[in-house]
Structure formats: C-alpha cells, structure tokens
Amino acid sequence: MMAPKQRTAILAGLAVIGTIALLAWKPTVVIYGLQAAGLYASIAIPMGLILGIVHIVNLAHGEIMMVASYATYFACKALGMDPLLAIIPAALVMAVFGWVLFQLTIKRALKAPELNQLILTFGIAIALSQSINLIFTSQTYKLQLDYVSSSIDIGDLSFGTWSFVFVAVAILFAYGLKYFLTKTTTGKAALAVGQNPRGAAIVGIDVNRMDALVFGLAIAMVGGMGALFLTKSAIFPSVGGPFTMKSFCLIAMAGVGNIPGILGASLLLGISENILRAFRDTRAWADIVFFVLIIVVIMSRSLKGRKS
Amino acid sequence: MNRNLSRIIALSAGAIAIALPLFAGDYPLQVARNVMMYMALAITWDMLLRSGQISFGIAGLFGLGAYAGILGMIRGGMPAWLSIPFAAFVAGFAAFLIGFMILRLRAMYFSIVTLALGEIFRIIIHNLHDFTGGPEGIVIQQGVIFGGSSSKLYWLTLGGLAVAIAASYWFEHSKIHFALTAIRNNETSAKSSGIDIFKWLLVAFVVTSAIQGLLGGIFVQSYGFATPETVFSADFTLLPLAMALLGGVYSTVGPIFGAILLGLVAEWLKLKIPYGHLVVYGIIIILVILFMPNGLLGRIRQTTGKRAGRTA
Amino acid sequence: MTKLETANLTRRFMGLVAVNNVSFKLEQGEILGIIGPNGAGKTTFINLVSGIIMPSEGTITFNGRDITYMPAHERARLGIARTYQLIHPLENLNLIENVMIGSIFAKGSSLKEARRKAERLCEEMGLTNLERDTAKLTILEIKKMEIARALANEPEVLFLDEVMAGLNSDETKDLIATVKKIAAERKLAVGVVEHVMGVIRELTNRVIVLESGELIAEGPYEEVSKNPRVIEAYLGGAA
Numbered sequence: 001m002m003a004p005k006q007r008t009a010i011l012a013g014l015a016v017i018g019t020i021a022l023l024a025w026k027p028t029v030v031i032y033g034l035q036a037a038g039l040y041a042s043i044a045i046p047m048g049l050i051l052g053i054v055h056i057v058n059l060a061h062g063e064i065m066m067v068a069s070y071a072t073y074f075a076c077k078a079l080g081m082d083p084l085l086a087i088i089p090a091a092l093v094m095a096v097f098g099w100v101l102f103q104l105t106i107k108r109a110l111k112a113p114e115l116n117q118l119i120l121t122f123g124i125a126i127a128l129s130q131s132i133n134l135i136f137t138s139q140t141y142k143l144q145l146d147y148v149s150s151s152i153d154i155g156d157l158s159f160g161t162w163s164f165v166f167v168a169v170a171i172l173f174a175y176g177l178k179y180f181l182t183k184t185t186t187g188k189a190a191l192a193v194g195q196n197p198r199g200a201a202i203v204g205i206d207v208n209r210m211d212a213l214v215f216g217l218a219i220a221m222v223g224g225m226g227a228l229f230l231t232k233s234a235i236f237p238s239v240g241g242p243f244t245m246k247s248f249c250l251i252a253m254a255g256v257g258n259i260p261g262i263l264g265a266s267l268l269l270g271i272s273e274n275i276l277r278a279f280r281d282t283r284a285w286a287d288i289v290f291f292v293l294i295i296v297v298i299m300s301r302s303l304k305g306r307k308s
Numbered sequence: 309m310n311r312n313l314s315r316i317i318a319l320s321a322g323a324i325a326i327a328l329p330l331f332a333g334d335y336p337l338q339v340a341r342n343v344m345m346y347m348a349l350a351i352t353w354d355m356l357l358r359s360g361q362i363s364f365g366i367a368g369l370f371g372l373g374a375y376a377g378i379l380g381m382i383r384g385g386m387p388a389w390l391s392i393p394f395a396a397f398v399a400g401f402a403a404f405l406i407g408f409m410i411l412r413l414r415a416m417y418f419s420i421v422t423l424a425l426g427e428i429f430r431i432i433i434h435n436l437h438d439f440t441g442g443p444e445g446i447v448i449q450q451g452v453i454f455g456g457s458s459s460k461l462y463w464l465t466l467g468g469l470a471v472a473i474a475a476s477y478w479f480e481h482s483k484i485h486f487a488l489t490a491i492r493n494n495e496t497s498a499k500s501s502g503i504d505i506f507k508w509l510l511v512a513f514v515v516t517s518a519i520q521g522l523l524g525g526i527f528v529q530s531y532g533f534a535t536p537e538t539v540f541s542a543d544f545t546l547l548p549l550a551m552a553l554l555g556g557v558y559s560t561v562g563p564i565f566g567a568i569l570l571g572l573v574a575e576w577l578k579l580k581i582p583y584g585h586l587v588v589y590g591i592i593i594i595l596v597i598l599f600m601p602n603g604l605l606g607r608i609r610q611t612t613g614k615r616a617g618r619t620a
Numbered sequence: 621m622t623k624l625e626t627a628n629l630t631r632r633f634m635g636l637v638a639v640n641n642v643s644f645k646l647e648q649g650e651i652l653g654i655i656g657p658n659g660a661g662k663t664t665f666i667n668l669v670s671g672i673i674m675p676s677e678g679t680i681t682f683n684g685r686d687i688t689y690m691p692a693h694e695r696a697r698l699g700i701a702r703t704y705q706l707i708h709p710l711e712n713l714n715l716i717e718n719v720m721i722g723s724i725f726a727k728g729s730s731l732k733e734a735r736r737k738a739e740r741l742c743e744e745m746g747l748t749n750l751e752r753d754t755a756k757l758t759i760l761e762i763k764k765m766e767i768a769r770a771l772a773n774e775p776e777v778l779f780l781d782e783v784m785a786g787l788n789s790d791e792t793k794d795l796i797a798t799v800k801k802i803a804a805e806r807k808l809a810v811g812v813v814e815h816v817m818g819v820i821r822e823l824t825n826r827v828i829v830l831e832s833g834e835l836i837a838e839g840p841y842e843e844v845s846k847n848p849r850v851i852e853a854y855l856g857g858a859a
Contacts, residue, residue, distance in 0.1 A: 126587070298417060
C-alpha cells in the first residue's frame with residue numbers, strides 16, 4: 001500500500017494536469033467551476049464546523065442562509081442599501097438567531113440519540129422554508145446590481161468576474177477558521193470540545209457555552225453568505241435546500257473535521273458540474289453530479305473499510 | 309389495553325372503513341383517501357425507523373412508483389391493475405440497488421442520501437421528457453382504473469393501506485422485529501447474536517420502499533396524471549414523518565393514531581392556507597422531538613404506568 | 621480436542637500494535653484465563669477471534685476451518701459466542717426476548733422454539749420474572765441474561781469479557797459456580813478475561829498472559845503467577 005503522502009502528491013499532480021488540459025480545451029469550465037466551488041465551499045465550511053465541533057448535522061443549513069437572504073433583501077429595499085454593506089449586519093443578526101436557535105432547540109437534543117437530532121434539524125428546515133413560503137409565497141426576488149455583471153475579455157474569451165468573490169470568501173473562511181481553531185485560546189477550547197467533549201469538560205471548559213458559541217459563529221458565517229448570495233442569485237423559499245445537501249456531500253467527501261478538504265471537494269464538484277453544463281445535451285444533468293459523487297465516495301470508503 | 313378489546317376495536321374500525329362508501333359522499337371519501345394514503349406512508353416510514361435508520365426519501369420512492377405505474381401503462385401498454393404492482397416492483401428494485409450501495413453506512417449518511425433521492429428522481433424524470441412528459445407531466449388518456457369511480461378508488465386506497473398495516477404487523481411479530489430492534493439498540497451485540505445486519509436492513513428498506521412505490525401507483529391511478537411537482541411533493545415526506553412522530557414511533561398503532569389526528573387537520577389546513585400550510589408540520593416535528601419524543605402514544609403509556617417504548 | 625486456534629495473530633491501529641503475533645489454542649472442556657495489565661490487548665484479542673474487528677496479519681481457525689476474515693454474525697452461527705465488557709442489554713426488548721435473540725438468528729429457531737429454549741436457559745441461570753424490562757434488572761441479572769443469550773446459540777466456544785466486574789463477592793461466587801456448571805455440562809471451551817486474580821484462580825484451568833499485545837506466558841495460574849516476567853509486567857504496569 002502507498003504511503004498517504006505519496007498518494008496525495010499523485011492525486012494533486014493528476015488534478016493539476018487535468019486542470020491544465022481543461023483550461024486549454026474549455027477555459028470557461030475551469031473558471032465557472034472555480035467560482036461555483038467558491039460558493040459551495042463558503043456555505044459548506046460553516047456546516048462542517050458545526051458537524052465537527054457540535055456534532056450535529058444541521059439539515060436547516062441552506063434554509064438558514066435563505067432566511068438571511070430574505071432579511072437582507074427587504075432591508076436593502078427599505079433602506080436603499082447595497083447588500084455588500086449588509087454582510088456584517090446580516091452576520092451579526094444571524095449570530096443572534098443562531099444562538100437563540102441553539103438555546104431553544106439544538107441544546108435540548110444534544111444528548112438525545114442522533115436520530116432525534118436529524119429529525120429535529122429537518123423539522124427546523126421545513127419550518128423555516130415554509131414560513132417564508134407562507135409570508136412571501138413562492139415568488140422569486142432579485143436585486144439588480146451593476147457590478148455583478150462585470151466581465152473580462154481575453155481574446156475571444158469572455159467571462160463574469162464578480163463570482164470570484166465567493167472564492168475569496170471560501171479561502172478566507174477556511175484559513176480564518178484554521179487560525180481561529182489553532183491559534184486563539186477560544187478556538188483551541190472549541191477544538192478540544194469537538195475532539196473530546198468529556199475531556200474538555202474535565203479540564204474546565206464550559207462545553208455548552210462553547211457549542212453555543214461555535215453554532216452562533218457558523219450561523220453568522222452562513223448569514224453573511226446569505227447577504228453575499230443575494231448579490232448574485234434570485235431567491236425563493238426552496239433556494240437553500242440543495243445547498244444543504246451539497247454541503248453535506250462536500251463534508252462527507254472531505255471527511256468530517258477536515259475543513260481545508262472541503263475546498264478540494266468543492267473544486268471537484270464545481271468543475272464536474274460545469275463540464276456537464278458546457279454541453280447542451282448534458283446541461284440538465286449537472287444537478288445530479290453531487291449525488292453521483294457522494295455515492296462514489298461512500299462506496300469507496302465502505303470498500304476500504306472492509307479491507308482494513 | 310387487553311388483547312380482546314384491542315381486537316374488537318381493530319375489527320370494528322376495519323368494518324367501518326370498508327363500509328364507508330355506502331353512506332359517505334364524494335368529498336368525505338376523498339378526504340379519507342388522502343388520510344389513508346398518508347397513514348400508509350407513515351407506517352412504512354416507521355417500519356424502517358425500527359432499525360434505527362431515518363429515511364427522508366418517502367416522496368422520492370412514492371414519486372418513482374407513481375411514474376413507474378403511469379409509464380408502465382402509457383409507454384408499456386400495461387393494463388391499469390398491473391401498473392400498481394409494477395410500481396411497487398420498480399420502487400423496491402431501486403431501493404435494492406441504492407440500499408446495496410448505501411446501507412453499509414449509517415445514520416446521517418443514509419438519511420442524507422435518502423433526502424437527495426426525491427430531488428434526484430425528480431431531475432431524472434424532468435430530463436427524460438420525451439419518455440416521461442418532462443415538467444408538464446403525463447396524463448392517462450383512457451383506461452384509468454375503475455373508470456374513476458370514487459367508492460372503488462376508495463377501496464383501492466384502503467387496499468394499499470391494508471398492505472402497509474399487514475407488512476407492519478408482520479415486522480412486529482416475526483424475526484424481523486428482533487433483528488431490527490437489536491440493530492437499533494446495539495449493532496455490535498446484534499452481530500454477536502448472529503444477525504446479518506446488512507441483510508436485514510436491506511430487507512426493511514426494500515419492503516418499505518416497495519410499499520411506498522405501490523402507494524404511488526395507486527395515487528396515480530386515482531388522479532389520472534403525474535407531474536414531477538405533484539408526485540415528488542415534499543408533502544409525501546413531511547406529513548407521514550410528522551404523523552408517525554406525533555402518534556408515537558416503533559409501532560403500527562402510533563402512526564395510525566397520528567395520521568387520523570393530523571390527516572384531518574391537514575385537509576382543513578389545505579383549505580385555509582393553501583400556500584405554506586406545511587409550516588405546521590415542521591413545527592409539530594420540532595415540538596414532538598423536543599418535548600414528547602415518544603409521541604402521544606408514549607405519553608399515554610407513561611401516564612397509565614405501562615411499559616414505555618424508550619426512544620433509541 | 622482443539623476448538624479454536626490462532627497463529628501469529630496481529631492487529632495494528634494506525635501504527636499502534638494492539639495484538640502482536642499471538643498464537644494460542646483453546647481446547648474443548650477447558651476454561652482459559654486471559655490476563656494482563658490494562659491496555660495489554662485482551663479485549664482486542666477477543667474482538668479479533670469473535671470477528672468484531674479483522675486482524676492485520678495471522679490466521680484464526682475454528683474446528684480446523686479457517687475463519688480469519690469471516691464476519692462476526694457467521695462466526696456466531698458456527699458456534700463462537702461472547703459477552704461484552706460493557707453490558708449491552710437490548711433495551712427495547714425485555715428479559716426473555718434478550719435471551720431469545722441468541723437462538724433466533726444463529727440457530728434459525730422459530731420464535732416459539734426460541735422462547736421455550738430461552739425459558740429453560742433462564743431457569744438454569746436462576747433468572748425469574750422473565751417479562752421484565754431490562755431497565756429493571758440488577759447487574760448480576762443482566763450478566764446472567766447476557767450469558768444466557770450467548771448460550772442460546774449453542775456455542776462450542778464462549779468468551780466472557782470481564783463478566784465479574786461490578787459484582788460484590790457473594791454475587792461473584794454465585795456467577796463463578798454458574799459458569800463452571802454450564803461449561804462442564806456443555807463441554808464448552810471457555811475464554812475468560814478477568815482482572816480479579818481470585819476469580820482466575822477459582823475459575824480457570826490454564827491462563828495466557830498478554831503484555832503490550834504480546835503473549836508472554838502460558839500455563840496453570842499457580843505456575844504463571846510465579847513467572848518473573850509476568851510479575852514484572854504487572855509491577856511495571858502498577859509503577
């Protein structure tokens with residue numbers, strides 16, 4: 001069997017060669033794939049943080065982002081504000097929302113069996129998306145912003161540049177969290193809670209407070225993403241659902257607790273989807289790529305598991 | 309409750325259910341049909357839950373069965389009656405293939421893949437528009453079962469419910485009960501007692517999915533058409549789940565109980581708030597999990613001092 | 621007659637060798653003690669032979685048949701039964717159902733047969749009031765229930781992992797007598813992991829000693845307990 005490092009190097013090499021080949025053949029696939037990957041990763045990373053430390057699969061993740069987008073939309077309409085200015089306020093408001101949600105619901109289910117937790121967050125997802133549906137109906141809302149349609153022309157190649165902002169956010173999230181979890185006292189405590197809650201409690205860490213903090217932080221991140229998402233996309237009550245599933249798929253591919261790994265997994269998903277989107281005949285199938293990927297990952301894990 | 313009394317209650321409920329079309333009008337029959345459909349789905353969801361696996365994919369397998377039935381008729385030239393078992397077969401076979409891939413993993417992995425199933429099947433149906441009718445859906449032009457007679461359709465749905473109840477009863481009173489309960493309580497211990505965990509999970513997943521497909525086949529015969537939006541509607545996942553949880557999980561009686569309560573409320577809510585009535589079920593799910601994880605039935609058992617089925 | 625045999629059995633967990641090159645034999649009719657300081661690999665060893673985890677190297681044979689990579693549930697059917705260090709009642713089944721489960725799958729008994737068999741076994745183990753919830757049982761009763769469940773699949777080999785832990789001295793005496801009786805009547809090959817040396821002396825014919833995953837001594841308890849390497853292993857562990 002190969003050493004893990006060697007294998008990673010080979011895989012990375014293959015990825016680089018593949019990307020160069022793709023870039024030469026269909027440059028937009030790589031560019032849009034990268035942008036999509038940024039968006040996926042920015043949403044999946046907070047969900048991965050919750051799963052890794054609070055040990056809860058938050059099936060309401062995409063729906064929470066959707067709620068933040070709606071709040072931002074109406075705030076911007078009312079105040080004539082740009083959604084970019086709303087990112088920080090949205091994050092703060094959602095941090096409070098996340099904290100309250102944690103205290104009222106998640107906390108009570110932490111000691112319950114995993115089954116109950118899954119059903120609980122599923123119920124929250126439904127309650128959120130259907131409340132929005134009840135209040136705003138299934139109509140779509142979209143902001144018209146000039147800077148979103150900015151593009152670059154290189155030779156006969158032309159592509160939108162705004163969505164690179166998601167790539168920046170994804171990298172910021174991944175490395176910001178890495179710094180937080182390894183360099184700050186609070187972050188180290190949070191990591192300890194994630195790895196061994198009982199041990200963390202013994203050394204005097206308030207596990208419950210830490211869980212609430214991490215949950216609030218993650219919801220703040222996805223809340224800020226809600227505002228940013230609004231710059232680019234139309235919103236409607238079920239817009240968040242697919243992001244929940246895709247985020248989970250990315251976390252499963254990276255392995256729970258491996259936040260930088262989510263970046264790689266997102267790249268794989270974003271580029272695969274955009275390869276299919278590049279052709280008329282296959283375009284409609286792009287949305288099942290994540291499902292195929294998760295099945296492949298699960299299968300290969302279970303085969304490996306049986307061998308060792 | 310003593311055994312004879314519950315037998316009498318069950319028999320009289322059955323008799324009333326069978327005789328209902330003799331004295332009820334079209335609208336009550338339609339409501340009853342919907343309630344029975346959701347009740348049957350709630351029972352099948354619970355049957356799989358007894359092994360500790362949560363499926364969020366009821367709508368996916370239901371919709372798959374619905375399309376299998378209608379396409380079997382329209383593209384395959386099947387008679388209407390045959391399209392219903394065919395729907396069950398297709399959903400069961402799909403569950404076999406998917407289960408073979410994902411049942412080696414547990415809990416959240418299984419649940420999330422099932423959550424994706426509805427979406428995936430919907431996209432597939434959507435994209436194969438030449439064969440399936442795509443987003444506009446597909447209509448049975450002629451040969452719909454029983455010529456659309458509402459009392460006969462009622463009995464057909466009752467038949468579907470009877471299949472679900474019979475299967476659930478079989479799950480409760482056979483080896484399967486021991487296998488699934490042991491797997492839910494402790495897999496390591498189950499293995500040491502000679503239980504082939506994968507095999508029994510696959511049995512439970514295939515049986516419950518086939519019944520969900522069967523119900524989809526019945527649904528499509530009752531309404532004469534299928535569109536991706538109607539047959540893969542989140543209603544078919546959400547209501548059964550809320551019903552089983554409210555009534556009390558890990559039994560046949562709990563989901564029946566919950567379905568009667570919520571089913572009637574659901575029909576009323578659909579009239580009152582056509583958009584977003586599902587929010588009520590989301591909230592019911594949250595409240596039940598937080599405050600009454602054993603459901604109403606568990607609550608009743610607790611207060612009467614009988615053995616409460618603990619949630620595991 | 622040799623029932624169970626391992627050759628060079630090894631299990632590594634990410635670089636850590638939990639069981640290292642252990643070869644041993646378990647004979648019909650004997651009660652073998654498996655002892656060693658904490659973390660010596662005793663439970664891992666039982667997990668390997670009962671199929672809960674798979675070995676990295678080496679072989680396991682049962683009645684001369686290679687079962688090295690056979691899944692746990694198939695081993696249970698062949699006749700290898702065990703109990704667990706941490707008690708594992710199946711909490712949604714009652715006392716008798718917990719015992720029934722041992723014969724339903726491993727022996728393919730019908731529910732009726734399984735119930736009759738379970739009633740007999742419970743009587744033999746001194747368990748009464750069989751429809752009780754497992755939450756209402758004492759530790760001794762749960763341990764007996766788990767042994768009864770293991771016996772329900774009519775094993776030829778039985779492993780008991782710290783079955784005496786948590787019992788007081790009267791209960792321990794009771795259970796030692798019970799184990800001896802059931803083993804003798806059925807001519808079982810029994811492997812016992814145990815911390816309390818008094819129990820090992822009373823119960824076993826022979827012991828093997830594990831230290832850091834390696835088998836360092838083997839023989840009757842009286843002899844092994846004088847072995848300087850064994851004394852050192854225990855003292856070293858204590859120091």
